[in-house]
Amino acid sequence: MSANHDDHHQAPDGHGRALRLGIGGPVGSGKTALVAALCRSLGPSMRLGVVTNDIYTTEDADFLRRAGVIDADRILAVQTGCCPHTAIRDDIAANLDAVETLEERFGPLDLVIVESGGDNLTATFSRGLADRQIFVLDVSGGDKVPRKGGPGVTAADLLVVNKTDLAPMVGADLTVMSRDAAKVRDGKPVLFTSIREDKGAHSVAEWVVGIVDAWHHQHAHTV
Amino acid sequence: MHGDMAMLLLADSRLPAGGHAHSGGAEEAVRVGAITGPEDLARFLRGRLATAGVVTAALAAAACELGADPAQERWRRLDAEADARISSPAQRDASRTQGRLLVRTTRRIWPSEALDSLAAAVPDGAHHPVALGAAAAAAGCEPRQAALAAAYTSVTAPATAAVRLLGLDPVLVHRLLADLAPALNDAAHEACVIQADDWSSLPAHAAPALDLLAEQHLRTEVRLFVS
Amino acid sequence: METLRSDPPLTLRQTGPGVVHLVSTAAGPLGGDHFELTIDVAPHTTLAVHSVASTLALPGLSRLTVTARVGARAALRYSPEPIVLAAGCDLRVAVRLTLAPGATVFWREELVFGRYGEASGRCHSRFDAIVDDVPLLRQELLVGDPAVDDSPAVYGSARCVGSTLLTGDLPRERHLADGCAVLPLAGPGTLVSALAADTVELRRRLEWGERLADKSLP
Structure with a gap:
């Protein structure tokens, strides 16, 4: 007997499905x-x-539903049993189940965003869950954070430094942050933004459009 | 065979099948003050093992036996036996969610007819012990090993949750778990006494307090665990 | 009523049209006793079984076996007074309820852990309800077992446990209050489950749940 199309247990495979984008970062950074x-x-x-x-x-999830930026049914919440990093890195089963449930209900989709629970600088997404990942920092954590590195800062496909509007108030030097990030990130992109001032985070959105287009090109929908 | 190794993998809390987000009623018991420290936790675990633990072990053993010669209609019947033993809708949902995730994970680790036929027979997710037994069969376990893994996870999940929620000394909590070794063996033994063709008489121990805790948990606004 | 047959110490007495009371003519069950009750409710008929007083399980191993069959479109109400587990008792209860599709049942059971101020005796009860050959509810209760006594997972600090199984045309709604839950089962039925410190509170909680489970109840 082989796997049939009625069950929910397909193995991950890029073809015919949306790009899965992980967004991680410390508590309060603006994920x-x-x-x-x-x-x-x-x-x-x-x-x-x-x-x-x-x-x-x-x-x-409730915040996003209230914000009215997306149909409420297209948001699913996963509980993580006190361990947000476990749910995105070591045991991704519940998140995969949620992603596939969305694709089953509303598919085909272009992009599924998985937002991690706020965690520390070592939390990154498993490649079994996210195809690409963004790590979000904010300037109020101090301008030393990029220098300290950690897997989130060094390995994410995009590093976003948020709340640049607060930089003068917290004494954070954006030039230092930019230089340190470039050093530890081996040329991978870094974007500075203030989502409070730019409600659409347009520079980040533009980067996302780019990776989604590339994904579509590589894994044409077969659905 | 490779049953021993497979049993260890299935019982390991690091098995990536979503188990880490379930507390087996411990989160709500902590919230309402029914578990406040190691003594309460020991009594909680002992009672859970003697009731839900024995039932889950028996269903897992039966599923493991069925997994050797699976048939979709038989999976549905065994799943219905699990349904009849879980009166709380919240617990049935939690059990099916865990079962669905376990099948998803173990089908990739141990591809097999046992798990394929279970997934096809109960596409929205079989009850967790049924899924665990099917996975155990796929991995080459004996029913007794499936029962042990099921009974073991029935107490390790709430024990771990209590450590996280109350900041208990993890060494002390592991000592409580070690003290349950004889009861765990008894539970697995009780689980395997029944003949495979007589699921109606499998153990059905109820835990009314767990039912109430599970229903209350769903109505609690701030929750860290799914169940 | 077609047949009514009983032997002491358990006597059946018809107390109204379709109403039977269980009358215990001696204390017990006592060690060595095996009480058996068989109920057959024919299709399209109605029966209510009550008891005049609670049952006191006395020291020693005793058994109580109840077998009930309820036919299509028939209705059975089984609501005896509680069973009190006196210190030293070792009671085994087995209930097997077989329902035809569309049968309506109200089945209440209450267990009290010892008389006032007394340690509980032991009890192992098993309840199996089958509807149209599919299991609806299988439930065992252990009382007086060191593994479950005082466990916050099983009875907590309660001194009584009770449940009512209802089948029929019922809303599939969940309700919850202190010590009581209304639980729609996976199959066609609802279980009202309650824990309490005493019998008065237990009955109050069960009746609250029963009325929510079946809004046609008075």
């Missing part, structure tokens, strides 16, 4: 705000789904 901004910017031109990994219950 949920970035997800909302991307939904605002990309919603009109892309078929989207969002999976949130809350530390507490469904707060982030």
Whole structure:
């Protein structure tokens, strides 16, 4: 007997499915705000789904639903049992289940965003869950954070430094952050933004459009 | 055979099948003050093992036996036996969610007819012990090994959750788990006494407090665990 | 009523049209006793079984076996007074309820862990309800076992446990209050499950749940 199309247990494979984009970063850096901004910017031109990994219950999912940037049914919340990094790195089963549920219900989709629960600098997404990942820092954590590195800062496909509007107030030097990030990231892109001022996070959205286009090109939909 | 190794993998909390997000009622018990420290936790675990643990072990053993010669209609019947033993809708949902994730994961680790036929027979997710037994069969375990893995995870999940939620000394909590070794063996033994063709008489121990905790948990606004 | 047959110490007495009371003419069950009750409710008929007083399980190993069959479009209400587990008792209860599709059942059971101020005796009960050959509810309760006594997972600090199984045309709604839950089962039925410190509270909680489970109840 072989796997049939009625069950929910297909192995991950890039063909005929959406790009899965992980968004991680420390608590309060603006992950949920970035997800909302991307939904605002990309919603009109892309078929989207969002999976949130809350530390507490469904707060982030509820925020996104209230923000009205995406159809509420297209947001699923995953609970992580006190361990947000486990759910995106070591045991991704519940997140994969949520991603595939969205694709089954609303597919075909162009992009599924998986937002991690706020965690520390070592938390990164498993390649079994996210095809690409963004790591979000904010300037109020201090301008030393990029220099300290950690897998999130060094390995993410895109590093976003948010809340640049606060830099003068917290004494963070954006030039230092930019130079240090470039050093540890081996040429991978870094974008500075203030989502409070740019509600659509347009520079990030433009980068996402680029990777989604490349993904489509590489894995044409067969659905 | 490779049953011993497979049993260890299935019982390991690091098995990537979503188990880390379930507390087996411990989160709500902590919230309502029914578990406040190691003594309460020991009584919680002992009672859980003697009720839900024995039932889950028995269903896993039966599923493991069925996995040797699987048939979709038989999977549905065994799954219905699990349904009849879980009166709380919240617990049935949690059990099916865990079962679905376990099948997803173990089908990639141990591709087999046992797991394919279970996934086809119960596409929205078989009950967790049924899925565990099927995975054990796929991995080459004996029913007794499936029962042990099921009984073991029925107490390790809430124990780990209590460590995280109450900041208990993890060494002390592991000592509590070690103290359960004889009860764990008894549970696995009880699980395997019944003949495979007589699922109706499989153990069906109820835990009314767990049912109430599971239903209350769903109504609690701030939750870290799925169940 | 077609047949009514009983032998002491358990006597059946018809107390109204379609109503039977169980009358215990001696204390017990006592060690060595095996009480058996068989109920057949013919299709399209109605029966209610009550008891005049609670049952006191006395020291020693005793058994209580209840077998009930309820036919199509028939209705059975089984609501005896509680079973009190006196210290030293070792009671085994087996209930097997077989329902035809569309049968309506109200089946209440209450267990009290010892008389006032007394340690509980032991009890192992098993309840199996089958509808149209598919299991609806299988439930065992252990009382007086060191593994479950005082466990916050099983009875907590309660001194009584009770449940009511209802089948028929019922809303599939969940309800919850202190010590009581209304639980729609996977199959065609609802279980009201309650824990309480005493029998008065237990009955109050069960009746609250029963009325929510079946809104046609008074």
